[in-house]
Amino acid sequence: MDxxxxxxxxxxxxxxEVLADAFRVEGDLMGEVAxxxxxxxxxxxxxxxxxxxxxxxxxxxxxDHHILLGAAVELFxxxxxxxxxxxxxxxxxxxxxxxxARWGDDVAILFADYLYATSFDLALSTLEPATVRMLSRATQxxxxxxxxxxxxxGQWLSEADYMEIITKKTAVLFxxxxxxxxxxxxxxAQTVLRFGQYGLDFGLxxxxxxxxxxxxxxxxxxGKRVGSDLAEGKQTLPLLxxxxxxxxxxxxxxxxxxxxxxDFATVHSYVARYGGIxxxxxxxxxxxxxxxxxxxxxxxxxxxxxxxxxxxxxVLVRTH
Amino acid sequence: MDxxxxxxxxxxxxxxEVLADAFRVEGDLMGEVAxxxxxxxxxxxxxxxxxxxxxxxxxxxxxDHHILLGAAVELFxxxxxxxxxxxxxxxxxxxxxxxxARWGDDVAILFADYLYATSFDLALSTLEPATVRMLSRATQxxxxxxxxxxxxxGQWLSEADYMEIITKKTAVLFxxxxxxxxxxxxxxAQTVLRFGQYGLDFGLxxxxxxxxxxxxxxxxxxGKRVGSDLAEGKQTLPLLxxxxxxxxxxxxxxxxxxxxxxDFATVHSYVARYGGIxxxxxxxxxxxxxxxxxxxxxxxxxxxxxxxxxxxxxVLVRTH
Numbered sequence: 001m002d003x004x005x006x007x008x009x010x011x012x013x014x015x016x017e018v019l020a021d022a023f024r025v026e027g028d029l030m031g032e033v034a035x036x037x038x039x040x041x042x043x044x045x046x047x048x049x050x051x052x053x054x055x056x057x058x059x060x061x062x063x064d065h066h067i068l069l070g071a072a073v074e075l076f077x078x079x080x081x082x083x084x085x086x087x088x089x090x091x092x093x094x095x096x097x098x099x100x101a102r103w104g105d106d107v108a109i110l111f112a113d114y115l116y117a118t119s120f121d122l123a124l125s126t127l128e129p130a131t132v133r134m135l136s137r138a139t140q141x142x143x144x145x146x147x148x149x150x151x152x153x154g155q156w157l158s159e160a161d162y163m164e165i166i167t168k169k170t171a172v173l174f175x176x177x178x179x180x181x182x183x184x185x186x187x188x189a190q191t192v193l194r195f196g197q198y199g200l201d202f203g204l205x206x207x208x209x210x211x212x213x214x215x216x217x218x219x220x221x222x223g224k225r226v227g228s229d230l231a232e233g234k235q236t237l238p239l240l241x242x243x244x245x246x247x248x249x250x251x252x253x254x255x256x257x258x259x260x261x262x263d264f265a266t267v268h269s270y271v272a273r274y275g276g277i278x279x280x281x282x283x284x285x286x287x288x289x290x291x292x293x294x295x296x297x298x299x300x301x302x303x304x305x306x307x308x309x310x311x312x313x314x315v316l317v318r319t320h
Numbered sequence: 321m322d323x324x325x326x327x328x329x330x331x332x333x334x335x336x337e338v339l340a341d342a343f344r345v346e347g348d349l350m351g352e353v354a355x356x357x358x359x360x361x362x363x364x365x366x367x368x369x370x371x372x373x374x375x376x377x378x379x380x381x382x383x384d385h386h387i388l389l390g391a392a393v394e395l396f397x398x399x400x401x402x403x404x405x406x407x408x409x410x411x412x413x414x415x416x417x418x419x420x421a422r423w424g425d426d427v428a429i430l431f432a433d434y435l436y437a438t439s440f441d442l443a444l445s446t447l448e449p450a451t452v453r454m455l456s457r458a459t460q461x462x463x464x465x466x467x468x469x470x471x472x473x474g475q476w477l478s479e480a481d482y483m484e485i486i487t488k489k490t491a492v493l494f495x496x497x498x499x500x501x502x503x504x505x506x507x508x509a510q511t512v513l514r515f516g517q518y519g520l521d522f523g524l525x526x527x528x529x530x531x532x533x534x535x536x537x538x539x540x541x542x543g544k545r546v547g548s549d550l551a552e553g554k555q556t557l558p559l560l561x562x563x564x565x566x567x568x569x570x571x572x573x574x575x576x577x578x579x580x581x582x583d584f585a586t587v588h589s590y591v592a593r594y595g596g597i598x599x600x601x602x603x604x605x606x607x608x609x610x611x612x613x614x615x616x617x618x619x620x621x622x623x624x625x626x627x628x629x630x631x632x633x634x635v636l637v638r639t640h
Contacts, residue, residue, distance in 0.1 A: 026464055029471040083433065087426040106407040106470055109429055110463045113403065116433075117459030120440055124453045132452055133444045139437030143430045144346055150426055151349040 001314065004048055007307055011051045011067060012044070018071040022118050033103060033111050037078060040096050046073045046177045048311070049202075053181025053195050055304035065126045065184040072122040073177045075115045076135060080142055080173075082112035087146065088232070131180055138176045145169040156243055156255075157235045163204075166211075171203030178202070178308075194298045198308065201291035205315045208284040211236035215268060215277050227264040237283065238276035239267065245274050288316040321634065324368055327627055331371045331387060332364070338391040342438050353423060353431050357398060360416055366393045366497045368631070369522075373501025373515050375624035385446045385504040392442040393497045396455060399435035400462055400493075402428050407466065408552070451500055458496045465489040476563055476575075477555045483524075486531075491523030498522075498628075514618045518628065521611035525635045528604040531556035535588060535597050547584040557603065558596035559587065565594050608636040 005012060023038040025031055047070030054066035084090070085098040086105045092098060100108040116139070123132045145168025152161055178199030182192045214229040215238045229236055239258075243251055254270045257263055271277060291312045295305060325332060343358040345351055367390030374386035404410070405418040406425045412418060420428040436459070443452045465488025472481055498519030502512040534549040535558045549556055559578075563571055574590045577583055591597060611632045615625060 027467050027471065030464065030467045083429055086429060104470075105425065107467075109403055109406060110466050110470065113436075114460060114463040114467075116436065117456045117463065121453065121456040121460070124449050124456060127449050129444050129447050129449055129452070132449070133441065136437045136441040136444060140434060140441070143434040143437065144350065146430050147347050147350045147427075147434075150424075150430065151347065 001043070001045075001311065004307060004311060005044075007303070008048060008051050008055070011055075011070075012047075014064065014067045015044070015047055015051070015070050015074075018067055018122070019074060022071060022075055022115075022122065025114070029103075029107070030111070030114070033099060033107060036102070037082070037099060037111065040094055042077075042094070044074060045206075045311075046077055046173060047071065049174060049177040049199060049308070050181040052304045052308050053178045053199075054185045055181075056298075056300055056302060056308060057182050057185025057187040057191065057195075059181075059185040063184070065128075065131075066181055068122045068125050069131055069180045069184060070177075072119045072131075072135065073173065073180065075119040075122065076138070077173060079112040079115035079119065080169075082108050082115070084146075087150070090232075126184065128183070130183060134176045134180055134183075138172050141168045141172045145172075157240055159237065159240055159244060162235065162237055162240050166204060166207045167200070170207040171200045174203030174206070175199035191298055194294045197294040198291045198298075198312075201287040201294065202312050202315070205284045205287035205291060205312065208237055208280055208287065209315050212238050212277055212280040212284065215239075215271055227268075230262055230264055230267060233262070237280040238271045240276075241279045242271045242274040242276040246270065250274075285316060288312050321363070321365075321631065324627060324631060325364075327623070328368060328371050328375070331375075331390075332367075334384065334387045335364070335367055335371070335390050335394075338387055338442070339394060342391060342395055342435075342442065345434070349423075349427070350431070350434070353419060353427060356422070357402070357419060357431065360414055362397075362414070364394060365526075365631075366397055366493060367391065369494060369497040369519060369628070370501040372624045372628050373498045373519075374505040375501075376618075376620055376622060376628060377502050377505025377507040377511065377515075379501075379505040383504070385448075385451075386501055388442045388445050389451055389500045389504060390497075392439045392451075392455065393493065393500065395435045395439040395442065396458070397493060399432040399439065400489075402432035402435070404466075407470070410552075446504065448503070450503060454496045454500055454503075458492050461488045461492045465492075477560055479557065479560050479564060482555065482557055482560050486524060486527045487520070490527040491520045494523030494526070495519035511618055514614045517614040518611045518618075518632075521607040521614065522632050522635070525604045525607035525611060525632065528557055528600055528607065529635050532558050532597055532600040532604065535559075535591055547588075550582055550584055550587060553582070557600040558591045560596075561599045562591045562594040562596035566590065570594075605636060608632050 020038070023034045025034045050070040050073055051066050059066055081093065082099055085093055086100045086108050090098050091101045098108070099111060120132055120135060123135055145165050148161065148168070149165055157165070175196045176199070179192050179196040182195035187195070211229060214227065214236065230239070243254065246254060250270060254267065257266050292309060295308055298305070340358070343354045345354045370390040370393055371386050379386055401413065402419055405413055406420045406428050409420070410418050411421045418428070419431060440452055440455060443455055465485050468481065468488070469485055477485070495516045496519070499512050499516040502515035507515070531549060534546060534556065536546060550559070563574065566574060570590060574587065577586050612629060615628060618625070
């Protein structure tokens with residue numbers, strides 16, 4: 001995705017400054033945690049979507065609201081990851097110790113709270129209540145998604161549960177990112193909604209693809225280790241589809257395998273036999289096309305629009 | 321404090337409706353947790369301060385911003401208690417099982433996140449970014465206070481640490497409550513600041529008094545069980561003062577008692593001998609007087625101002 005970061009290099013330079021500033025905190029322990037979390041940075045895909053949507057809608061090049069909102073969305077995302085890791089009792093994230101594993105659950109919870117507050121504070125700098133409301137609504141939906149996950153623990157999810165969970169946990173924030181960009185870009189309400197739809201579908205395609213590549217018997221180009229979701233007990237679409245369509249006998253055998261060590265090769269053979277991977281990639285493809293369709297409806301023609309199309313295309317390419 | 325609730329009964333009727341609505345949530349598990357948390361309601365002191373400050377500043381009787389902000393502050397307070405109980409691994413709160421003890425840390429963390437988001441959402445309904453900013457700044461300070469507490473775990477706090485912790489964990493939210501009321505009441509900036517000072521000093525007096533009454537060898541009129549903070553290992557002002565002024569020998573003996581079962585009668589005898597209770601109540605009294613002084617500076621004369629004075633007086637009465 002280098003093409004993307006090159007195209008918005010100036011915005012991202014300012015974004016990194018705002019983020020560095022947000023991670024500059026009082027207190028020895030808090031400072032240590034902040035430095036550690038800041039060093040574990042991700043791909044910044046959500047702020048990229050904010051910046052591109054703002055640029056696509058013709059936001060004032062000298063303005064900084066898209067930067068502030070991009071930083072707000074990124075901090076918000078990092079905060080949810082910190083809470084997720086506490087809830088999942090995860091020891092590692094992106095190959096590094098999690099904050100909960102290193103400093104304890106209390107520190108992880110508190111630092112996430114701090115980041116949530118800082119995220120809202122950055123959004124408030126735009127002095128537009130609508131922007132903060134998008135974040136607060138996204139939080140509500142994300143916690144509802146996590147609740148559903150906790151509620152279904154120890155059961156097999158339905159495909160509908162899976163879709164509801166990834167919608168609330170992932171897609172809603174991408175949707176907020178795209179809407180926020182359009183909003184600061186001064187787009188009319190109908191256009192903001194279309195960008196929101198783009199973000200939602202893009203987020204779904206992104207998550208389904210990510211979950212599906214975990215079953216691909218080759219190293220994914222984004223460097224994810226195959227089989228790691230299964231090893232962590234995550235129930236994702238390829239497996240859930242397989243459980244839904246397998247014969248009663250195969251389902252029973254597969255469930256036994258899953259309950260006894262989850263041997264990846266065996267699980268993979270069932271998922272492959274029942275077309276779980278193909279089905280999932282088809283669903284991801286559907287959402288990519290919907291995302292692109294939402295952009296078509298917007299009817300703007302410019303370079304940032306092309307880039308928004310390209311990142312959706314890129315997810316689609318991963319699916320073939 | 322019945323006089324207080326009678327005086328603002330109409331506001332509180334609307335407040336309870338807004339809160340009941342906020343606790344009406346989607347999902348079976350989330351709904352169950354919400355009902356349980358709603359049933360464990362506290363004294364609603366923070367929304368009372370919001371309402372009184374708004375009324376004192378002449379806020380439109382037909383308006384509802386003070387109600388929305390009162391509810392926002394209360395939900396925010398409840399959310400921090402949920403996180404506090406996870407961090408302290410507390411089994412009980414107000415005589416009932418905590419959410420973490422009953423449903424697990426994950427559920428408590430998530431439901432608190434939901435309440436934080438709902439709190440911000442309610443504040444946003446006023447369409448005044450300044451109100452939400454007060455909440456986001458309060459969150460940042462509260463997490464900093466909790467961080468300091470975690471950082472000092474296993475050490476004896478200094479009086480300065482104690483003051484910093486209760487300022488950030490308790491007083492800042494009372495300060496936000498009073499400022500928010502004045503802000504929606506249309507008060508000039510200088511008056512908003514004075515109300516903020518009132519809230520800060522009132523919050524400090526309130527917390528010090530509460531902490532000190534835990535050492536009083538009689539049942540407090542607010543129904544708190546004597547010695548319960550000490551039993552939970554909480555380091556509060558009467559004890560910290562005693563440790564600071566005791567002879568080296570007495571300090572060593574007291575520390576041994578504290579490290580071996582914390583026998584209340586023995587600890588109490590040291591605290592009494594070194595005037596730890598009197599010193600603390602004097603500090604609380606100082607802050608009550610500062611709170612009242614801040615109201616004097618405001619220069620308004622009306623019934624809500626009298627009530628704000630009375631609740632500060634009431635804390636002062638507890639100290640004598």
